[in-house]
Amino acid sequence: MYIEFNNTEAAFPQPVNDCPLAVETLLEVRGLSKQYRSKNRTVKVFENIDLQVRPHEVVCLLGASGCGKSSLLTTLAGLQTADAGEICFAGETLTKPDPRxxxxxxxxxxxxxxxxxxxxxxxxxxxxxxxxxxxxxxxxxxxxxxxxxxxxxxxxxxxxxxxxxxxxxxxxxxxxxxPDILLMDEPFSALDAITRLGMQELLLKLIADRRSAVVLVTHDIDEALILADRILLMGGSPGRIVKEWIVPIRQPRLQQLHRLIDLRMEILETLSSSSAGVS
Ligand SMILES: Nc1ncnc2c1ncn2[C@@H]1O[C@H](COP(=O)(O)OP(=O)(O)O)[C@@H](O)[C@H]1O
Ligand SMILES: [Mg+2]
Known part of the structure; x- marks a missing residue:
């Protein structure tokens, strides 16, 4: 099951948790673009990114290596500035790092x-x-x-x-x-499989207890399927958000991953047709 990114009505996930998602948007990114400049050249790293994250929502960002996922995350965290566009948090424009x-x-x-x-x-x-x-x-x-x-x-x-x-x-x-929202850049990818599973379970428990929203970059489709309410695919050069999937099974989901095989295959096929692989 997938939806096109520009289909804004469908872009908001249906409530898949016991506690339904609130209707308002916590983080809203509009037309965000970033380029890196060196002495000899300027490289656009991502362009025209639109992104919404609702309170308590878990959004996973997948994409090929070098498409700008880490740059996007550090920009959202206010650790570097964008060249164009706007980041709004709880209705306010963000211009510097914020403890939320x-x-x-x-x-x-x-x-x-x-x-x-x-x-x-x-x-x-x-x-x-x-x-x-x-x-x-x-x-x-x-x-x-x-x-x-x-x-x-x-x-x-x-x-x-x-x-x-x-x-x-x-x-x-x-x-x-x-924080109201946790930005995570491949946080578990250096861990062995068992430790990683333990960390994923811990994160799910923390999300359920603390009700934080999460934006998590991962190269692992299964991790995204375990954790995410929504999966976004970033691709191209400069990077853009090219596709979005809603994960249609409520948490706890770990024992039901077999129900997501079709979605897994679809994500895998989209990834392989849009790039040579993921980072
Ligand atoms: N601080 C920087 N200065 C110049 N180029 C950078 C910088 N950070 C990343 N890049 C370049 O931007 C591109 C995207 O990098 P990155 O955001 O790390 O992508 P990803 O996380 O998707 O692998 C890469 O080509 C990388 O070399
Ligand atoms: Mg990265």
């Missing part, structure tokens, strides 16, 4: 000289983070550690952690700021 949008990368990027607790606290020391008192700060860090099941490893150093644990610290560091 958290970001997580494939590499956990932990500071090796800081303990787990301090690495998580780092998410609260950024300029854009809300200013908190000492007790509230401590409470928020402990809560974030509990969310990812690392309350007993709070005093460990990054070198003492497995890959999955390090990614959980990275997740806690993003969550500690209580």
């Amino acid at each position: 949008l958290g970001i997580m990368f494939q590499d956990p990027c932990l500071l090796p000289w800081l303990r787990v607790r301090q690495n998580v606290a780092f998410g609260l020391t950024l300029d854009a983070a809300p200013k908190l008192g000492k007790t509230e700060l401590k409470q928020q860090i402990e809560t974030a550690l509990q969310w990812v099941g690392l309350q007993h490893s709070a005093d460990a150093y990054p070198s003492q952690l497995s890959g999955g644990m390090a990614q959980r610290v990275s997740l806690a560091r993003a969550l500690v700021r209580n």
Whole structure:
């Protein structure tokens, strides 16, 4: 089952969760374009991106390597500026990083000289983070550690952690700021299959508990089918959003993936016809 991206009425997912999706849009991107300039040349990385994310919605972004997925995500996070277009969050135009949008990368990027607790606290020391008192700060860090099941490893150093644990610290560091939307760039792709499945289950639990919206870049169709309410395919050069699918089964979905075989095949065929593969 697929819908064309420009079919805006159908572009909004039907409620597939027990808690129906709210009607309003949390994140709205209009006509977003970005180019990189070097001494000798200018390269358009993505162009005219329109994207809406509703509260509590999980949107997965698939696409060939180099089509601009990471550039789009870092632009949404305010870590770099767009050349054209607008990013609106909860009705306001965003022009700089905002604590309501958290970001997580494939590499956990932990500071090796800081303990787990301090690495998580780092998410609260950024300029854009809300200013908190000492007790509230401590409470928020402990809560974030509990969310990812690392309350007993709070005093460990990054070198003492497995890959999955390090990614959980990275997740806690993003969550500690209580974001309304989590932007995730291939967050589990460096993990082994079992650890990855554990992280996907953890993310689903967090989404259900905290009701955050998520935009997740992945190269793994199965990951998108497990997690997403909607799957967007990005392609071309400069990158654009070329196709959209709604995943028609409510969560928990893991035991029902066999029902998505047709959709999986369709995504795979579209990917192979639009590119040589995904990143
Ligand atoms: N900071 C940058 N400066 C110049 N070119 C960049 C920069 N970041 C990415 N690119 C280029 O932009 C293109 C898209 O990169 P990226 O957003 O990482 O794509 P994807 O995540 O889809 O693989 C690539 O050709 C990459 O080399
Ligand atoms: Mg990338």
